[in-house]
Amino acid sequence: MTSSLTSVAPTATIRVRRRLTGSLGSPAWTDQHVFTGHRDGRNVYIAHPLTAATVADHRLVDGLGCLREAGVLQGQAEFEDAFVQIVRSCGSSPEDGWAAFYRNSLAALHNAESAFSPIHRRAREVIAGSSVLEVGSCFGLLALQLAVDGHAVTAVDVCPGAIDLLGQASAGLGIALQAVPGDARALPFGDDSFDTVTLIHLLEHLSSDSAQRSLVEAARVARRRVVVAVPYEDEPDAAFGHVQALTESDLLSWAKKYPGWRAAISEHHGGWLILDRR
Template sequence: MSITVESPRTLGRRIDVAAVPSVPAGFTVCAHLGWRPSEDGVDLVHTFTAESISDGAAVNALSELVRVGVLAGQDEFESAMVGLIASCCEDPADGWLAFYANSVDDLRTGRSGFSPVHRRARSLVVGHKVLEVGCCFGLFAVQCAQDGLDVQACDICPGALALLDDVSVRLGVGVRTVLGDARALPVSDDRVDTVTLIHLLEHLSSGDVTVAVREALRVARRRVVIAVPFEDEPSEHFGHLQRLSEDDLLRWAAPWIRSGLTVTVFTDHGGWLVIDKPA
C-alpha cells in the first residue's frame, strides 16, 4: 500500500510512503526503511507490518533518516510517521489499530525506550479522574484507561484526537477526547484529580510554559505532573523549542513554592515537576 503526504510548512515537499516485502534496488537502505530522492520530495519504502509497527520502532527508524539528512523538520517527520502507520496494512484503520496495540504493549512490557517515563508518570497519578494535556496519539491516556481510570485526553490537533476516538473504541477503553490548547484549557476549574503534561512543555516558549502550568493547576483538584526531556539540543523533528534542564524546573517551581503549594523536582529519564494542591 502507498501513501502520499504533503509537508505543509516545507514548501510542499512530498513524502511518498509505501510498504514492501523487501527494500528494492535503487533505494538506500536505512533500518526498516529504504529511501531515494524524488522530483518533488522523497520516496520512502518500509517493511513494517501489523506485527512490527509501533511508536518506538517507527520513531527509531525515522530518527535515523533525520540523522543522515533525508528528513528535515517536524512536518516531514510527522508526515513520514503517518505514512508508515497508515500503509502497513491494506486498510489504514487496521494499521492504526496495530500501531496502538503494539505501542501500548511495548510501553507496558519495557520494550519501548519511553517505557520508564510512562511507568513513572502512571505511578504519580492520584485520584480517579485524569486529564492528559498534549496527548498526541494518546498512548499514555490509553494505558491510564486500561488501569481503570476516568481519562480525558486533550490536544491541539483534531486529527490526532479523531484517531484516538476511533482506536480507543476498537480497543475497548473509555478515553474521552477534548480539542484544546494547553494555554487555555476548555475544562472547568478543579475538574479532575490529576493533570499530566508529559513531554509537552518543551514544545512551548518560555512565556507559554508559565501559562500552561497555571492552566493545569486551575483544572487539577489535587496534582499536576510534568515531565520534560533533557537534551543537548532541542529536537527539531519532534517540534521541541527549548533545551531544558533541572534549573528550568526549579525556576518553574519557584512561584508555586512561594504560594504554599507542595512541589517536588527530580530526575528520572529526564526531569520531573510534581505540584500538589492542599487537600
Template sequence: MTAVLDPLAPGHRGWWESGELVVCHEDGVAVPNRLFTRLVPDQVTEHFRVYALGQRVLVAHRFRPDELDDDLAGHLATELGGTQRLAAQFERIFTGVVRSTVHDPLLAWSVFYANTLAALRSPPKAGAIADFAPVHERASALIRGRTVLDVGSCFGFLPLRLAADGFSPIASDRTAGTMALLNRVAAWLGTPLRTLVCDATAIPLAARSVDTVLAIHLLEHLPPGLGTRALHEMLRVARRRVVIAVPLEDSPDPAYGHVRCFDPDTLREWGNESGQRFTVFEHHGGWLVLDR
C-alpha cells in the same frame, strides 16, 4: 499551505501520499519491485530508502505489521531526522509507514496501537518504547484521585493505559485528527476514552475540575512564554496535583520537535514561581510535581 493531516483518509494498497510525499512498502502491490531496480536512492538507511522524483519524494520501507509500534518514531528521528526536508515531514512519513503496511486505515492504526501498548507493558531493552515505559510507570504512580487530564496526549497511549487501570482520564491534544484517531481506536480496542481538542494554553475545562493534570514530555515543545501559560492553565484545572515530565537535554532535539531545554534548576524555578508545594526529581528525565 499544507493540508491538514487525516490519519484515516482513504489510501492505496501498499502506498500512501500527502502532497509531494509518497511513502510505500517495497512489497506493495501497487508499486512493482522492478521500480526499485530502475531508481538510484538518494539516501539508504537501515529501514528506509529515499528517492527524489522531480518535486516529489518517495520514502520506501519494508516494515512488517508486527513491527508497527511507537519505536518507529525513533527510527525516523535517527535515520531521517538529519535531513531538513524529511525532518519537516516527520508526521507524514510516520503516517505513511503505518498506512502502507496494513491497507485498511482503522486496522492499520489498531495494529500499531495494540503493538505499542503491549510493548509498553513489557518493554524491550532498547528503543523509544523502552525509554518511555518507565516514564509512564512513574506518571501513573504519581496520580492523585481518579480523574486525570493528560495534556498533549498525541497518540494517547498513557490515557489508554490509565483507562484500562480504572482511572477516568481525558486525553487532550491540539491536533483534531489525532484525537479523532484515538477515539476510533479506543472504541475498537474496547477502551472508550474521552478526548478533548485544545491548546495547552487554553484548556476548556472548569477550575479544579479534575484531580490530577499530567504533562508528560510536552513542555519541551513549547517556547518559554507559552510554556508558562500552559503551566498556569494546568494549575487552574487541577484540584489536587500537576505532574510534569521533561527530557533533560543539552540542546533541543529538532528531530522530535523540541524547542527548549530543561534542567532541574529550571524546574525548581517553576515550582517556586507557582506558589505551590512542589517536588523536583530525576527519573528517566526531569520531573516537577506540584500539589494544591
C-alpha cells in the same frame, strides 16, 4: 484526518511504500526493521518493511529518526507526514493500519520495548486520585494506559486529527476515555475539574511563555496534583517539534511560581516536577 499531524505543510512530497523485495537507497536502520530512502530535490522516497504485525510507535520513531539523521527527511512536518503514511500503509485499509499501530504500540510499552516505557510507567505510578487529564496527549498512548489502570481519563490535544485517532482507537480497543480538542494554554475545563493533570513531554514543544501559561492552566484545573515530565537536552530537537531545551533550572524556576503547592523535583529519564496542593 489530514496527511500530517501538524498544520505546517511538508517542504517535500513524501512517497512511501512497503518494501516487499529489493531495496531503495542505503539502509538507515540496522536491526531487523530496516528503513531505506533517498531525497531527490523536493521528492522523498521511503521504503519500509513494517506490517500490521510490526508497526509500532518506537519502530517508526527510530527508523524515521535515522532517515532524518541521514538527511533524507528534514523538519518536523516531513517527519510526521512520513510517519502517518507508513502507518496507513501497514493494513488492508488506513483504519486497519492505525488499529495495528495502537495495538502494537501499547504492547511495546507494556513489554518495555519502547524508550518511553519507563516514562509512562513513572507517570502511571504518581497519579493521585481517580480522575486524570492528560494535556498534550498526541496519540493518547499514555491516556489509554491510565484508563486501563482504572482512572477516569480525559485526553486533550491541540491537533484535531490526533484526537480523532484516539477516539477511534479507544472505541476499537474497548477502553473508555474522553478525547477533547483543546489548547494547553486555555484548557476548556472549569477550575478543580480533575484530581491529577499531567503534562508529559509537552512543555519542550512550547515557547517559554506558552509553557508557563500551560502550567498556570494545569494548576487551575487540578484539584490535587500536577505532574510534569520533560526531556533534558543540550539543544532542542526540532525534528520532534521541540522549541526549547529544558533543564533542572527550569523546573526549579517553575516550582517557585506556585507557593501554594508543594513541589518535588526528580530525575528519571529526564526531569520531573510534581506539584501538590498544600
